[in-house]
Amino acid sequence: xxxxxxxxxxxxxxxxxxFFGLQPARAGQPSFFLLxxxxxxxxxxxxxxxxxxxxxxxxxxxxRGGDFSIGFVTAGAxxxxxxxxxxxxxxxxxPREAWLARIYLQLGDPAVIRAHVxxxxxxxxxxxxxxxxxxxxxxxxxxxxxxxxxxxxxxSAVLYAVAHVPAAFALxxxxxxxxxxxxxxxxxxxxxxxxxxxxxxxxxxxIFAHGLFLWALVVMFRLWGPSI
Numbered sequence: 603x604x605x606x607x608x609x610x611x612x613x614x615x616x617x618x619x620x621f622f623g624l625q626p627a628r629a630g631q632p633s634f635f636l637l638x639x640x641x642x643x644x645x646x647x648x649x650x651x652x653x654x655x656x657x658x659x660x661x662x663x664x665x666r667g668g669d670f671s672i673g674f675v676t677a678g679a680x681x682x683x684x685x686x687x688x689x690x691x692x693x694x695x696x697p698r699e700a701w702l703a704r705i706y707l708q709l710g711d712p713a714v715i716r717a718h719v720x721x722x723x724x725x726x727x728x729x730x731x732x733x734x735x736x737x738x739x740x741x742x743x744x745x746x747x748x749x750x751x752x753x754x755x756x757x758s759a760v761l762y763a764v765a766h767v768p769a770a771f772a773l774x775x776x777x778x779x780x781x782x783x784x785x786x787x788x789x790x791x792x793x794x795x796x797x798x799x800x801x802x803x804x805x806x807x808x809i810f811a812h813g814l815f816l817w818a819l820v821v822m823f824r825l826w827g828p829s830i
Contacts (some may be wrong), residue, residue, distance in 0.1 A: 605744045612741060613765040615641045620784070621768035630710025639729065646732040649740030662739055662805045672798070673810025680794055680811065681818045684787065688825050700775040701783050702826040708773070709820060712828050723817060730812035737762050737792065738799040738808055755800040759792030791815065 622628075623637030653659040692698045709715070715722045737758055745754035745761075766788040773781035795808045819825065 605748050609741065609744055609761065612645060612736065613761055615645065616736075616765040617768040620766055621772045624708055624769050624772035626704075626708075629708045630714070634708065634710075635725075639725075639732075642729065642732040642736060645740065646735040649735045652743070653739060656743070658743070661803065662735075664804050665806050666804075669807045670810050672802070672807045673814060676794060676798060676807070676811035677814035677818065680791055680815050681823065683790065684815075684819070685823075685825065687786075687790075697775075697778045699826070700778045701773070701781040704773045704775060704781055705783060706824065706826045712824075715821065719821065722821060726816040726820060727809075727813045730816055731809050734795065734799075734805050734809045734812055738796055739805055742796065742799065751800070755796035756793070759789060759796045762792035762796075763789035 619637050619641040623634050628634040628637070650659065653662055688702065692702055738755075741758045741761060742754050745757050748754075749757060763785045766785045769784040770780040770782050773784065775781060791812075795812055798808045798811065799805060
């Protein structure tokens with residue numbers, strides 16, 4: 603029963619952090635970053651400890667030739683899918699555009715990000731690393747003990763999306779209703795990054811892909827609002 607309890611705890615902690623951290627009153631505030639970052643960091647540290655105990659820490663972070671290229675191509679494909687989804691599902695002027703706006707407004711003033719690009723990029727890389735350790739490392743390892751490695755990566759992606767369901771209500775718009783974009787993105791990206799980890803047997807390419815994807819969305823090729 604240890605594995606189900608830990609899995610439920612991970613989903614609950616991330617769900618609560620998403621719900622309270624993404625409240626409109628915390629948009630661009632330090633509490634927004636703290637509420638989302640601290641739980642992910644704590645769970646990532648636990649995941650690292652557990653991996654070291656189980657003797658798999660080295661394999662998680664082994665680096666091989668082509669890892670960055672794989673991450674770059676995966677990030678490009680994932681961003682392309684996100685861009686196409688946005689254009690098809692959230693056309694300019696649609697009431698659903700408010701969902702996308704709420705997410706970007708939560709990040710704060712683009713001018714602040716532009717003035718601190720290096721810090722912003724480091725923060726995005728840290729977020730990507732923590733999430734990969736938690737969801738593609740710790741959670742997959744726990745699921746493998748219950749359902750085997752062939753299905754664990756799929757279940758991990760679904761649980762990743764479920765943990766982001768509370769964000770749909772934190773980011774709801776009065777006219778458009780609950781905001782499904784983060785749960786949808788978590789499911790789609792989770793499937794890609796979990797498959798990558800399953801296929802390659804390590805986290806490094808997924809961290810590259812995840813970090814580059816966030817960098818593209820937040821810094822370089824924003825899908826809503828003024829560019830950085």
